Amino acid sequence: DQQVKQNSPSLSVQEGRISILNCDYTNSMFDYFLWYKKYPAEGPTFLISISSIKDKNEDGRFTVFLNKSAKHLSLHIVPSQPGDSAVYFCAASVKGGSEKLVFGKGTKLTVNP
């Protein structure tokens, strides 16, 4: 049972425009959410996170929005750059114990020059 879902396997945007990546979750116990970026043959790189007590967190060109009632989060990248082309993973964890990450299947973002 997929607790974290990224329903769009791929997304293509033009350089300079906004990229919006979406993620849905089913486990209401999740209270911390993270986005990772992954290039081929490398490990995931942490991008940005958000606690369930917030509904928005911003870091430079990256903003994450959390809608707890809809169990939905999104990552906005503005402006998109060709170097942003990668696979983006949404992850979530439950407070306490291992706080292991549960990942979605990823969305491949292509930013065209």
Place this chain on the structure above:
Amino acid sequence: DTGVSQDPRHKITKRGQNVTFRCDPISEHNRLYWYRQTLGQGPEFLTYFQNEAQLEKSRLLSDRFSAERPKGSFSTLEIQRTEQGDSAMYLCASSFFLTSRLREQYFGPGTRLTVT
């Protein structure tokens, strides 16, 4: 600035052989995780250490898998009698536990295992 390192980066082995992977976490991090990623999937949790204690194991971790973290520093993941289904990217991650305020995990580059 040393991040998480993993060795080897690639391993090709024949079915039935044993393999061992090493992970060196960020030095001040007391939490260490192992994940496995197969094609088209996100990473899946395998096991977790806090300092030297292995506190959680996924049911994905069959009895052919064993992990250790002696002295709470580096960790090893061993797979005995490898099977073709073990072919995957094995990822190590570490984090610093501080009252769960910051829960970001930092990943190494992974070890790509191919079982022939």
